[in-house]
Amino acid sequence: MEFLAEEEPSISEKLDENGFPFLPLSDEDEEVEANLSISSSSESFASDFYRSGTDWSRLTEKSGKNFVQKDLFQMWGLKTDWSRLKEKSGNDLVQKDLFQMWGLKKPEELTTRASSKKRPNDGSQAESKVTKKGNVFGHNRQRVCPFYKKIPGTPFTVDAFSYGPVEGCKAYFLSHFHLDHYGGLSKGWSHGPIYCTHITARLVRMCLSVNPLFIHPLEIDTEYVIEGIKVTMLEANHCPGAALIHLLLGDGRCYLHTGDFRACKLMHSYPLLLNHHVNVLYLDTTYCNPKYTFPSKEDVLDFVVRITRNHLAMQPRTLIIVGAYSIGKEQVYLAISEALGVQIHANASRRRILVSFGWSELSGRLSSQGHLTPLHVVPISSLRFESLDQYLETYKDQFSAVLAFRPTGWTYSESVGSRLDLIKPRSKGKVTIYGVPYSEHSSFLELREFVKFLRPDKIIPTVNIGNAANRDEMHSFFREWLKTKDSELNSHSSNG
């Protein structure tokens, strides 16, 4: 299977100065582009995506400093023996040349696939289509991999598993194990090697039955050379196993893909982030708007523990329930568990997942006996009054009231903001539900601090890019953050 094995030079001919493929779009000044964004609704969604990636703010140089790195896991509040669980793996990863070179065809041409899926209802339209969710489809409803999931200058994609084989991709990175990122991965995956952290790798194997031969676990804070690119996974402060992906290209370019992350001060001491100027930052912009302000995780955990203690003081027979998705938010029930000295009940499938983290503080606190502990974890979807009433009924011999917490980042309220004391629960009968702003994404201010620390040349947002107004707004924030004067440059630098 010999393709037109293009050499690097011919590839770079098709890239612009930033390593992005050219598209038939005039790259004009902002005013023209702003008008385009509004008026050109007939353009393909892919080119719209593309334009959003070409007009980022630009900045000058950054000042590099050498800091001492602190314990990476302190942000989890842990002093745990993760090293014990590390699966053996060398840095000498063998790569096979499974796929052709990095494809740079136009989006419409990327959609063709060997096996054509036929749907009875779409015969006429041969153009790309856009769904409400922002997915771009080609001829035969094969999703098109959006540009921001491809890393130019590399044969890499990030979180791009639902597009079939991505042309030219030789390594598929998975930033973390949440459905909207691993979507498309399943037992039959055969499109190429998957790179991710050990925890994520374990979950991919356990939950998705992906052929282990495709899974390549990487140690955090360890440099690997993959396809000639230096790759390092960094703790992302999101869910267990989530990583920032740091890339050093042969030509000196440096990219950082945040996956999903919650920026924090500790990241300012990551040596890689201190020692390498980032050219392009792929940024999790979930809460990139000033209206999203929420407290630190620590403050929210203190709040949750305080509320719990108050309720137990008034009603000792209270069942404490924490809602959670598949993974993430573990600290919420762990904090309660430690404060009260009680076990955590979770169903078998959740226990299996939690145990797989290899987090002994958590594993040791799990219980399969719901009636023996007043602290339960349930799917967040069951945090409704009717469901909780039923749930309480099954434990009526032990408990007579329910206090539930729904931890989510978007329990924001303009008035509440970071004022936890303003949060009011919703109660009905014996059930009380608190929405608490425990977020595993960066707040607006945390994003700003991170970007001002990193001072990348360019920023590519990876979330909320479905409409032009959002993108324009984010890019104007980026420009603002990156245009700070030299006087501010050294304000946070010190000799550590």
Next chain:
DNA sequence: GCGATCAGCT
């Protein structure tokens, strides 16, 4: 019958 995927919903 089963796994994968999609629209719609929260």
Next chain:
DNA sequence: CACAGCTGATCGC
């Protein structure tokens, strides 16, 4: 709003 799914319907095998 939009997190990170969930549910039910449909498709392909």
